[in-house]
Amino acid sequence: MNTICALCGTPLMDIDMSVGKNKLADGGYLCAGCFTKAISINRELINNLDQFYFAEITGMMLKSKIDASQNPGGTQFSGNSRYKYDAPTRLDEIKDQIVALNARLSVLANEEVNELANVLDRDERLLAIAEGIDLQSNREGIIFSTQRRILFIDKKFLGGIVKNEFLIHDISSIDHIENLLYSILQINTYRGSAQFKLHNKNDGRAFSNIQNRSTSYNENELKQNSSPFQAFAQTIPDLVEENVYSIDKGDSGAIFEQLEKLGKLRETGILTDEEFAEQKKKLLDKL
Structure with a gap:
């Protein structure tokens, strides 16, 4: 079995799959440990986890961490197990922004999402994010925008990342064309253009007004x-x-x-x- 846990990234064992009901709405699975942590936060997940996406589960866990940090003496229990939560990290903040954007990212984008804490400056905030393919390099990864720039990153198999970056002030226009199952996002600069195939046909809309939002920000x-x-x-x-x-x-x-x-x-x-x-x-x- 080569499936990994959508949350912690560890390979799933037969014992993990024997839990049953540990499949997410976007096709990912949780290991037995993460499944137990999830239902300790929301008991209803034990019966309807398959109705929730990865981003929604991480949002629940992040909220629990924030609540716990505001109440340092508090703990959460599930049976005889006891969980302690640390203060939210920069990556937790970024994942919270992804949840707020209602982004639908698959488990295949986990490596790139985890890399965002190293790519984004402390004061940068996500304005849009999507999963797709850079049609020039044919690499698959995530494309996202902050108030300063639009980036495409792909985490290499053996470490390191590939980046394609566009500063907001270099962008002349942003176009997107929606097809039946996907959309094409075209970023036009004063020196050329680049195209990206987005897996979700609606994701291109979030990038269309990035320049106005960035100027206001x-x-x-x-x-x-x-x-x-x-x-x-x-x-x-x-x-x-x-x-x-x-x-x-x-x-x-x-x-x-x-x-x-x-x-x-x-x-x-x-x-x-x-x-x-x-x-x-x-x-x-x-x-």
Whole structure:
């Protein structure tokens, strides 16, 4: 038998499978130890575990850990067994965010999920997450977004991870096409594009408004910049890379493109009307 426990990752033995009723809704199984811990938290799981997904079970366990940390003297019992819970770890926090997003990840994504604690910075928060395939490399893993970036990671069989990263300020647009059983997520940047096949056809919707949510999330940080131009440069760094102030005179296409981006910065409140007018005049003088 080569099936592993969906929670602890240990190989399942015949004795684990003899428990019965230890199968999850997404097809994973719990070992006898994890099954006992689960029903100690919610006795109803002994009869209807197959109606719950992996993320829902981990959410229940995380809630129990949080409750126990708020009541250090408290313990939980199941028969003669006694369980003690530690304070939630960074990985626990991340798994709690996954539960809050109603993400439907299979047990095959467990290795990548566990790696998130090493990949994400302390202040990064998940805004969307899905399981899928990078169509360029044909590697299977998880794709997720925070307020700063979108990443695809695949945990290698012999250790290490493969990453494909897109910073939010480098993304020009995000498109997704839903098919009958899956969806295609396309991330367009100013330097090219990448496509990902998502196993759940509805998962692409969560990524479609990432840019707006990320801009709102970082709004206070942007306002703390020491000058309006720094806010302008941090939000649209590709403008700085292209050196908008040295655009060849008469290059109308590039100038109109920069004018459009300036307009978006004014609409979001990052540039004032006066700042917008000043930058606009510099660009129009080159026509």
